[in-house]
Amino acid sequence: MNELTVKQQRVLAFIQRHIQGHGRPPTRAEIAQGLGFSSLNAAETHLRALARKGAIELTPGGARGIRLLAEASPEGGPAATAAGLPLIGRVAAGSPVLAEQNVEAHFEVDSALFRPAADYLLRVSGMSMRDAGILDGDLLVVHRTPEARNGQIVVARLGDEVTVKRFERSDRRVRLLPANPDFSPIEIRLDHDPLVIEGIAVGVIRNGRL
Amino acid sequence: MNELTVKQQRVLAFIQRHIQGHGRPPTRAEIAQGLGFSSLNAAETHLRALARKGAIELTPGGARGIRLLAEASPEGGPAATAAGLPLIGRVAAGSPVLAEQNVEAHFEVDSALFRPAADYLLRVSGMSMRDAGILDGDLLVVHRTPEARNGQIVVARLGDEVTVKRFERSDRRVRLLPANPDFSPIEIRLDHDPLVIEGIAVGVIRNGRL
DNA sequence: CTGAATACTGAATATATTTACACGCATGAA
DNA sequence: TTCATGCGTGTAAATATATTCAGTATTCAG
Numbered sequence: 291m292n293e294l295t296v297k298q299q300r301v302l303a304f305i306q307r308h309i310q311g312h313g314r315p316p317t318r319a320e321i322a323q324g325l326g327f328s329s330l331n332a333a334e335t336h337l338r339a340l341a342r343k344g345a346i347e348l349t350p351g352g353a354r355g356i357r358l359l360a361e362a363s364p365e366g367g368p369a370a371t372a373a374g375l376p377l378i379g380r381v382a383a384g385s386p387v388l389a390e391q392n393v394e395a396h397f398e399v400d401s402a403l404f405r406p407a408a409d410y411l412l413r414v415s416g417m418s419m420r421d422a423g424i425l426d427g428d429l430l431v432v433h434r435t436p437e438a439r440n441g442q443i444v445v446a447r448l449g450d451e452v453t454v455k456r457f458e459r460s461d462r463r464v465r466l467l468p469a470n471p472d473f474s475p476i477e478i479r480l481d482h483d484p485l486v487i488e489g490i491a492v493g494v495i496r497n498g499r500l
Numbered sequence: 501m502n503e504l505t506v507k508q509q510r511v512l513a514f515i516q517r518h519i520q521g522h523g524r525p526p527t528r529a530e531i532a533q534g535l536g537f538s539s540l541n542a543a544e545t546h547l548r549a550l551a552r553k554g555a556i557e558l559t560p561g562g563a564r565g566i567r568l569l570a571e572a573s574p575e576g577g578p579a580a581t582a583a584g585l586p587l588i589g590r591v592a593a594g595s596p597v598l599a600e601q602n603v604e605a606h607f608e609v610d611s612a613l614f615r616p617a618a619d620y621l622l623r624v625s626g627m628s629m630r631d632a633g634i635l636d637g638d639l640l641v642v643h644r645t646p647e648a649r650n651g652q653i654v655v656a657r658l659g660d661e662v663t664v665k666r667f668e669r670s671d672r673r674v675r676l677l678p679a680n681p682d683f684s685p686i687e688i689r690l691d692h693d694p695l696v697i698e699g700i701a702v703g704v705i706r707n708g709r710l
Numbered sequence: 711c712t713g714a715a716t717a718c719t720g721a722a723t724a725t726a727t728t729t730a731c732a733c734g735c736a737t738g739a740a
Numbered sequence: 741t742t743c744a745t746g747c748g749t750g751t752a753a754a755t756a757t758a759t760t761c762a763g764t765a766t767t768c769a770g
Contacts, residue, residue: 295716312559313567314524317757329719334759339716349522353563353726353757357523374610391536394510396517400584400608403707423635423706431707443710496633496704497613497641500653505746527727539749544729549746563727563756716767726757733749740743 294343301325301336302345305356315356374398377411377429381452387412387445387488388434399431404492409434411495412445414454419443422456422469424494430454431493436486443491448476449484454491504553510535511546512555515566525566584608587621587639591662597622597655597698598644609641614702619644621705622655624664629653632666632679634704640664641703646696653701658686659694664701 294302304324308316316324321333337356340346349355379394381387388410401407411429422443424430430445438444444457446466455466455476464485466476478485504512514534518526526534531543547566550556559565589604591597598620611617621639632653634640640655648654654667656676665676665686674695676686688695 297717309523313519314564317563318759319757327718329721330758331720331760332718335717351725351758353527354524355758385536390514390534393513394506395513397610397613398608399610399613403607403609403705405707420633422710423630423633423638425633428633491710492707493710494704494706495613497615497702500632500701500703507747528729529727537748539751540728541730541750542748545747561728561756565728712770714768714770716765718765719763721761723760724758726755728753728755730753731751735746735748737745738743739745740741 294340294345298336298340298343298345301333302340305346306358309358315354317354375408375411375431377413379413380415387447387452399495404431404433406433406435406490406492408432408492409489412452412454418468418470418473419454419456420470424454424469424491425496427496427498429495429497430491431495432489433492434489438487438490445488445491447486447488448478452488457487457490504550504555508546508549508553508555511543512550515556516568519568525564527564585618585621585641587623589623590625591657597657597662609705614641614643616643616645616700616702618642618702619699622662622664628678628680628683629664629666630680634664634679634701635706637706637708639705639707640701641705642699643702644699648697648700655698655701657696657698658688662698667697667700 301321304321305316308320308324318330318333318337321336322328322330325333327333337346337348341348345359347357347359349357374396376388376393377395377397378387378392381392385391394413397411399408399411408431410432412432414424414428414430415426417426424443432445438457440458442457443454446453446455446457453466453476455468458465458467462480464478464480466478468475511531514531515526518530518534528540528543528547531546532538532540535543537543547556547558551558555569557567557569559567584606586598586603587605587607588597588602591602595601604623607621609618618641620642622642624634624638624640625636627636634653642655648667650668652667653664654676656663656665656667663676663686665678668675668677672690674688674690676688678685
């Protein structure tokens with residue numbers, strides 16, 4: 291499926307060079323000017339042809355929506371630069387925990403350290419789990435899963451609130467237990483109240499105020 | 501000139517991830533939406549700040565005219581952190597802490613997570629620092645240095661024993677304070693007793709039994 | 711010869727994007 | 741206090757870009 295015309299190869303090469311040199315894909319106008327076309331449509335049709343042949347991917351409607359597909363850049367690509375684990379700060383009301391807006395940073399952390407696998411870090415606020423050695427400001431290492439067993443420490447969502455507590459289920463009722471006598475357990479009736487388990491704690495990382 | 505705000509770092513990280521994931525820099529609108537701003541200008545101001553501080557370069561008038569400058573994204577990750585941090589288990593009598601024989605494993609841990617820099621991990625045994633949130637089996641993240649200030653948690657060596665305690669010095673005397681009323685402080689006279697500070701704690705990692 | 715694909719010019723239009731302007735709120739320094 | 745800076749919300753242009761439409765030529769397989 292990869293039989294690019296000489297012209298098409300030239301256009302493709304131009305796109306590659308442009309990204310290299312400018313850090314972003316070219317516009318139709320830039321392609322036309324760069325290759326000597328006097329009509330934007332010349333560039334457009336070439337792009338369509340390249341997309342059809344699988345050399346690039348076009349994002350409709352967006353500026354500079356050209357993406358190289360076939361192997362061109364070194365290796366690795368998206369997979370190798372895994373970017374580490376996202377650190378979730380405050381969870382904005384109504385947004386999924388892993389939504390971009392909640393991500394404060396990314397950290398490389400060896401996944402071999404945690405079992406089951408670590409999926410993200412959550413900054414803990416409050417002292418309700420103090421006696422479990424989880425303090426205010428600690429980063430909780432979380433494995434993303436909706437299933438929890440009794441006794442596990444979970445990241446739970448109650449409406450717009452995200453909380454870290456020990457999980458205990460009995461029939462139709464779930465209790466979220468703090469590890470600090472100054473706080474009270476939370477009782478949830480699964481029939482009425484909304485409860486979402488966002489994950490289970492598989493570790494803790496503390497990095498300041500020792 | 502490189503003193504980025506936490507917010508600015510987040511914006512920068514978002515841009516890096518966007519380029520990684522979409523092959524082109526984000527627009528102001530995409531930044532705003534991704535980070536939860538409801539005004540485009542929030543993104544614009546951050547970009548100006550980042551450009552002023554030399555983190556990025558802006559192309560006036562062009563769509564997605566954002567360019568990363570400082571080295572951050574390329575690879576670096578696994579390669580740069582090469583062998584990762586050595587995990588020290590029990591320290592054999594008479595051997596230096598970092599001696600080969602004491603190294604149990606190596607783990608990749610992002611050095612940006614700790615300050616000052618992390619040099620090795622030490623498996624803590626015992627509950628003498630319980631009230632500081634350091635439990636039995638935890639991995640103490642240690643910065644190697646012979647200097648400690650009052651109040652810091654240190655890795656100290658007394659003869660053949662390696663212990664983790666809070667450091668407090670007064671003139672010719674050093675006291676190593678546990679963070680657990682069930683244990684007693686250790687008093688050392690620098691004139692007579694041998695004391696070596698192997699490093700100061702800069703973090704804690706817990707990976708099991710939550 | 712004929713239709714299909716490639717390779718364009720030129721023009722028009724609907725969006726996408728940048729960028730300026732007006733304000734609000736908090737914090738820390740002078 | 742007042743001033744500067746960081747961090748936002750909101751609105752409104754100006755203009756950068758993508759995309760469609762109408763044509764013209766050339767090449768090539770059927």
